[in-house]
Amino acid sequence: MNKYRRRTALVGVGALTAGLLLTAPQSASAANLIKNPGFETAGTGDMPYCWEKSGWGDNDFTFTTTADAHSGAKAMKVELTRRVEGDRKALITESADCAPVVTPGKQYDLGLWYKTTTPDAAITLFRHDTTAGWQYWTDLKTLDLAGDWTEATVRTPEVPAGTDRISWGVSVYGTGSATTDDYTMDQVPDPVLPPRCTGTAEQCANGKWDVLPTQNPVRSMHSVVLHNGKVLLIAGSGNDESMFEAGTFTSAVYDPADGSYKVIPTPKDMFCAGHVQLQDGRVLVMSGNKGYPSADGRIGYQGYKDSYVFDPETETYTRTNDMNDGHWYPSATILGNGDVISFGGLREDSTGSVTAELFSQAEQQWQPLWKVNQTWSYWGLYPSMILMQDGRLFYSGSHVFGNNIPGTGSAIYDYAANTTTQVPGLRNKDERDQSASVLLPPAQDQKVLTLGGGNIDSNPEANRLTDIIDLKQPNPSYVAGPPIPQGTVDLGNGPVPQTGNQGKMYVSAVLLPDGKVLETGGALHNRANPVYETSIFDPESETFDPVAVDPEARGYHSSAFLLPDGRVMTTGDNPGNGSWNHDVSVYSPPYLFKGPRPTITSLIDTEWNYGDTQRITVDRPIAKAELIRPAAVTHSSDPNQRFVDLPLSVDGNNVDLNVTSNPNLAPPGWYMLFAVDANGVPSVAKWVHLQGPQALKATDASAHVHDFADEPTGKVVKPGKKRASQKVSPTISGCDRHYGSINVCVPTDFPAEVKNTTAARCEWLKANDYGRLKVNGRDDPLGLDRNGDGIACGKGDVGKGQR
Numbered sequence: 064m065n066k067y068r069r070r071t072a073l074v075g076v077g078a079l080t081a082g083l084l085l086t087a088p089q090s091a092s093a094a095n096l097i098k099n100p101g102f103e104t105a106g107t108g109d110m111p112y113c114w115e116k117s118g119w120g121d122n123d124f125t126f127t128t129t130a131d132a133h134s135g136a137k138a139m140k141v142e143l144t145r146r147v148e149g150d151r152k153a154l155i156t157e158s159a160d161c162a163p164v165v166t167p168g169k170q171y172d173l174g175l176w177y178k179t180t181t182p183d184a185a186i187t188l189f190r191h192d193t194t195a196g197w198q199y200w201t202d203l204k205t206l207d208l209a210g211d212w213t214e215a216t217v218r219t220p221e222v223p224a225g226t227d228r229i230s231w232g233v234s235v236y237g238t239g240s241a242t243t244d245d246y247t248m249d250q251v252p253d254p255v256l257p258p259r260c261t262g263t264a265e266q267c268a269n270g271k272w273d274v275l276p277t278q279n280p281v282r283s284m285h286s287v288v289l290h291n292g293k294v295l296l297i298a299g300s301g302n303d304e305s306m307f308e309a310g311t312f313t314s315a316v317y318d319p320a321d322g323s324y325k326v327i328p329t330p331k332d333m334f335c336a337g338h339v340q341l342q343d344g345r346v347l348v349m350s351g352n353k354g355y356p357s358a359d360g361r362i363g364y365q366g367y368k369d370s371y372v373f374d375p376e377t378e379t380y381t382r383t384n385d386m387n388d389g390h391w392y393p394s395a396t397i398l399g400n401g402d403v404i405s406f407g408g409l410r411e412d413s414t415g416s417v418t419a420e421l422f423s424q425a426e427q428q429w430q431p432l433w434k435v436n437q438t439w440s441y442w443g444l445y446p447s448m449i450l451m452q453d454g455r456l457f458y459s460g461s462h463v464f465g466n467n468i469p470g471t472g473s474a475i476y477d478y479a480a481n482t483t484t485q486v487p488g489l490r491n492k493d494e495r496d497q498s499a500s501v502l503l504p505p506a507q508d509q510k511v512l513t514l515g516g517g518n519i520d521s522n523p524e525a526n527r528l529t530d531i532i533d534l535k536q537p538n539p540s541y542v543a544g545p546p547i548p549q550g551t552v553d554l555g556n557g558p559v560p561q562t563g564n565q566g567k568m569y570v571s572a573v574l575l576p577d578g579k580v581l582e583t584g585g586a587l588h589n590r591a592n593p594v595y596e597t598s599i600f601d602p603e604s605e606t607f608d609p610v611a612v613d614p615e616a617r618g619y620h621s622s623a624f625l626l627p628d629g630r631v632m633t634t635g636d637n638p639g640n641g642s643w644n645h646d647v648s649v650y651s652p653p654y655l656f657k658g659p660r661p662t663i664t665s666l667i668d669t670e671w672n673y674g675d676t677q678r679i680t681v682d683r684p685i686a687k688a689e690l691i692r693p694a695a696v697t698h699s700s701d702p703n704q705r706f707v708d709l710p711l712s713v714d715g716n717n718v719d720l721n722v723t724s725n726p727n728l729a730p731p732g733w734y735m736l737f738a739v740d741a742n743g744v745p746s747v748a749k750w751v752h753l754q755g756p757q758a759l760k761a762t763d764a765s766a767h768v769h770d771f772a773d774e775p776t777g778k779v780v781k782p783g784k785k786r787a788s789q790k791v792s793p794t795i796s797g798c799d800r801h802y803g804s805i806n807v808c809v810p811t812d813f814p815a816e817v818k819n820t821t822a823a824r825c826e827w828l829k830a831n832d833y834g835r836l837k838v839n840g841r842d843d844p845l846g847l848d849r850n851g852d853g854i855a856c857g858k859g860d861v862g863k864g865q866r
Contacts, residue, residue, distance in 0.1 A: 096163035096171075097155070100246040102128060102137040110153070113161035114139065117232070120149010124235075133176040133212045133244040141233070142240035143181075150236035152187060153243070157197050162228040163248055165190075167221075168603075170686065172713070173231065174216040174247040179209050181239025182674070185724065186217055191228040199535070199771075201507045203710040204721040205674035206233065206241065217721055218251065218711035220505065220687065224603060254686070254741035262656035269610040270652045278645040279634055280324050281313040284620035285336065286634060288693035289375040290344040290733035290750050292627050293318050295327075297348070299334030302620065302637055304355050304805035307332055316378055319626055330380050331369055337393035337408070337445075338695050339703055342401040342424055342731040342754055346373040346695070348380070349420070350390040353411055356793055358839035360800045363413040363793030366391025370422075370429060384428045387435075388418040392444035392463055395695070396702050399454055399726035400424060401754075404478065407442040407462075409795075414788035415441045424731075436481045438782045441789035443468060445700045447500045448476070451534055452509055453771055454727050457486075459500035459513050459532075463698050464795050465520040466493040473532075473541065475775060485777035488541030490528050494518045497619075499572040499699045501580060503602040505689065505708035506728050509534040509771070512600065514582055515547055517568035519589045519797030522812040527566030531605065537774040548609045550596025552587050553616070555830030558595055561587075567594040570699055571623035573631050574691055574706045576737035576745035577654050578602065581610075581631055584617030588814045589797045590639035591831050593618050599652070613648050624694035624701075627735050627748040629655060639798070639808035640833045654744050661685050661738050661746045664716075672755035674724035679738065679749075680716050686741040687711065688720050690734035690753065705729070709736075722753070729753055799845060802855050803836040809845065809855075821846050825856035 104112040109126075116126050123145040132138040139153045155161055165171065173186065188200040204217040222229070231248075235241050260267040282301025288294055294317040300307040312329040336351035353367035366389035371380045390408030393416075397403050401424030410416045421435045422428070442448075446468075447461035460473040468474070471485045472492025489495070498516030502509075511532050517525035529544035547566050551558035567585025575581055583597040593616035598607040613633055617623070620637035621644075630651050636644035665680040679688070690707040707729040712719035718738070723729055735748035794800075798808035809828065813819075817827045824847060828836070836855040838848045843855075850859035 096248040096250070097246045098161055101132070101135045101244055102139050103135050111137070111139070113156050114153050115156045116151070117154040118149060118151035118234070121147040122149050122151065124151040126151075126153060129242060131242060138242050138244035140240055140242040141235050143235050143238050146236070146238050150234040152232045152234040154189070154232040155230040157189065157191070157230045162191065162230045165222045165226060165229050166250070167224045167226055169222055170251040171219045171222075172216060172249045172251055173203070173219065174214065175233070175243050176212050176214055176245045177206055177209060177233065178212060178242045179206055179239065181235060181237045181241065182208050183237025183239070184233055184235050184241040186215065186231060187234040188219065188229055188231045190223065190226045192225050193227055194225060197230070200229065202234070202724070204676070205724045207676070216712040218713060220708050220710065258657035258742040258744070260656060261658055265611070267653055267656045270650055270655070272611055272613050273649050273651070274614060275322065275647045275649060277322055277324065279315065279317070279647050280326055280645070281315045282637070282643045283315065284622070284635055284637070285333065285338055285697045286622040286624050287338055287340065287346050287695045288624055288626070289346070290693065291375050292320065292750070293375065294624070294632070295346060295373060295375075296634065297329070297333050297336070297338070299329060299332040299336070299351055301643070302334055302806050307352070307355060319628065325378070327378055330371065330382070331367065335392050335697075337390065337395040337405060338697070339395040339397050339403055340693065340695055340732050341372070341397070341403070344375060344733045344752070346375070347395070347403055347422060348373060349386060349395060349405055350393055350408060352391060353389060355805045356800045358800060359842070360793055363791065363795055364391050364409055365389065365411050365413050366409045366416070367411060386420050386429050387432045388416045388420070390416050390420070392698070394442065394446045394448045394702065396448045396450055396456060397730045397732065398450060399730055401731045404448070404456070406448060407444055407446045409444070409791060410788050412788070413791065413793060415443075415791040417441050417786060417789055436478055437785070438481060438483060438780070439786050440483065440783060445698050447700055447702045449500065449502055449511060449702045450727055450730065451475070451772065452725060452727050454479070455772075457511060457534060459511055460489045460492055460495050461498045461500040461513055461516070461700065462495065463497055463700070464797065465496060465518060467495060470778065474777075475772060481782055483780045484775045486532070486539060486541070486775065487777060488532065489513065489530055490541070490543065491526060494523060494526055497568040497570070497699045499570040499582065500702070501572045501574065502705050503580065504574060504578040504706035506705045507708055507723070510602065512544065512572070512580065513541070514572060515567050515570040515585060517589070520812060522589050522797065522810055522814055524564070524814070525566045525568040525585065525587050527564055534772050536772065538776050539772050544605060545607055547582065548596060548598045548607050550594055550612060552592050552594045554592055555827070561594065567596065569618045569621060571617065571621065571633070571696075573623050573625050573694075574704055575599070575625065575652060576629055576689065576691060576739055576748070577743035578687075578706065581623070581650070581652065583613055583623055583650070584621050584633060586618035589810050590619045590637065590808050591814075593636070597650070610653065611650070613650065615644060615646050615648050620698070622696050624696050625691065625735070627750070629737070629745050629747065638831065639810065640831060641804060641806040641808070642832070657742050657744050660744050661740045663736070663738050663746050663749050666736075666749050666751070669749070669751050671722055671751050671753045673722060673726055673753070674755075675722040676712070677720045677722060679718050679720060681718055681738050681746070682716065684740065685711070685718060685738045688718065688736065688738045690729060690736055690751070691748070692732065692734055703730070707734070726755070731755070801839050801842050801844060802847060803833070807833065807836070809833070809836065821849055822861045825861045828856055
């Protein structure tokens with residue numbers, strides 16, 4: 064069926080591509096760019112000149128040139144009388160003669176008049192890539208039911224690089240008809256006013272960091288932006304065994320409006336739990352720390368089965384039913400129907416969990432094991448599982464601790480089919496420990512960027528690698544991206560410039576409202592050697608721009624996340640010596656120094672449904688608008704972070720925003736709505752609530768899935784044999800627990816530049832402020848207590864003659 068779908072969706076593409084590549088595109092004019100916009104000129108077959116039949120799937124359909132026209136004598140009627148799947152559309156012919164010429168980076172206003180007898184009709188765009196040929200671009204606008212002639216207008220996103228022509232039309236993907244006439248297409252004029260710098264030249268070019276005067280009162284490693292604009296900071300025991308033994312578990316709610324913190328009673332040790340915002344804006348927190356490793360190193364961390372929901376209104380936790388298994392470091396991905404799926408982590412006995420868990424939005428509870436599809440695979444800790452536009456999950460290869468999963472280190476998981484297909488191309492797949500992965504703006508492009516990483520077990524220098532994958536390709540594969548820019552690294556004697564291939568793990572990546580990605584923070588080794596480097600990645604040019612650097616170390620247990628006012632907040636840092644950085648930094652990107660910000664002066668409705676057209680009023684022209692899902696981040700991981708483009712219909716200061724009809728692109732929940740001007744300056748966000756039970760039930764989200772990762776050739780793995788767990792080393796965190804208190808991490812493998820001698824190791828520990836280290840028990844696997852007095856790296860251990 065997939066091959067058939069591609070053939071029918073792109074009729075005659077092969078022949079047309081060759082012709083297009085031989086024809087030099089002409090520049091766009093200010094006039095209507097559509098040839099035969101009213102279907103008045105006959106073609107050589109049964110379709111009007113410059114129009115063709117298109118579509119895919121199992122359905123019965125008719126194309127009719129009708130006299131029921133908006134103007135002139137003809138209009139086009141497309142009707143489905145039976146539909147199992149797919150769509151039909153009258154499309155501008157994909158040829159050099161008919162398809163309008165476009166300019167990369169420009170936007171175009173599209174318009175048409177229509178009548179419909181179905182709510183399932185949408186404006187669909189295709190684009191011609193000068194290298195790859197014709198391909199699906201996006202669905203821009205769902206058409207409302209209309210018995211009389213109704214005008215529809217919409218503004219395209221910026222035309223991607225490498226695109227020279229586009230084709231578009233109205234897709235009918237439900238039984239009923241759409242009659243259309245009088246198409247228009249005009250290039251949006253370039254902005255008149257250039258940006259005006261309102262700060263110093265340095266701020267306008269690179270932004271500005273501020274360290275806030277009030278410290279974070281808790282040792283938080285989990286950060287969740289709430290739909291009231293506040294931030295939930297979860298610490299649990301804060302990786303402090305004395306707090307665990309005392310049963311002192313904490314969270315705090317930070318209010319950016321006044322800089323205050325409110326410490327929240329926390330019922331369980333949510334240290335290294337999973338979390339995600341539910342459809343109603345409450346926060347689901349799953350598992351956490353049931354127990355720390357034993358002093359003799361025989362037992363590792365343990366994850367409990369408990370699960371809680373945090374309510375932003377009451378600022379309290381309420382317990383849900385238990386999960387089927389313990390999951391310390393689980394993934395958490397919200398699906399298009401509002402359910403949450405979770406993989407990986409450590410069980411109550413410290414072994415790796417092979418149990419997938421499903422939280423039902425409808426039932427508000429975790430489902431029993433027999434209701435959840437199982438592969439019995441161990442996905443590791445905090446595996447980055449990103450929801451794709453057709454409901455499958457993309458495991459990007461980003462994870463926490465040690466080696467990656469077997470195979471290529473990246474995969475597509477189809478929950479419905481319960482199959483896993485390996486995806487190639489991820490470089491150094493076993494050195495992507497605490498790398499970051501993010502679905503690049505806009506989500507409709509389905510591209511994922513993976514940055515940096517290392518390996519806590521072998522402890523090499525962290526890398527500079529970035530890899531990018533386009534999941535719209537039939538057989539997607541990672542390709543090499545540009546290396547992360549280098550900054551300075553503190554090797555124990557103050558920051559020095561990075562050299563060679565030195566990069567960073569513990570990377571944070573944050574989607575910005577101007578459509579770019581901020582990456583910041585990190586360290587060169589396992590809980591040591593902080594890297595000071597921040598840059599902004601541009602998805603269009605696939606380049607990094609180094610900017611101002613966070614003055615605070617941000618390594619293990621740090622977070623970075625977008626605030627509704629467009630700034631980025633960073634917290635935490637937990638080096639191997641057990642200390643904690645309570646200072647909080649806030650970054651103002653360059654766009655906040657480019658003159659006045661646009662303002663959303665009115666918002667008719669904050670309750671949005673899929674396929675809606677929602678009107679806002681702005682105080683001056685804007686170029687784009689988007690929804691950004693608020694952060695729920697820990698350990699470099701936030702697989703639910705996404706930027707969803709909202710195509711525009713502009714009428715002066717009134718702007719109609721066209722909401723995707725596909726809940727897999729924007730899972731239900733609260734979103735930050737930003738309006739952005741032509742200079743990339745964003746408004747302060749308004750909060751909107753996207754759901755739509757009618758759309759979820761009545762609309763087949765697959766109706767707008769075109770040529771999408773439908774022919775991956777990687778190895779396909781079906782469910783394995785049922786098993787209880789996977790054996791995992793108690794030293795999985797890269798820490799040897801024979802030395803010091805439990806929150807101290809003496810590395811199981813020292814950095815390569817540290818010689819394999821007691822003196823060299825002790826010198827490294829001293830340079831990294833480990834202080835006095837008691838030996839736990841009789842074992843001394845790293846040879847740090849040569850004289851056997853129970854104190855590691857004492858004078859008798861590193862004196863003359865000791866190695």
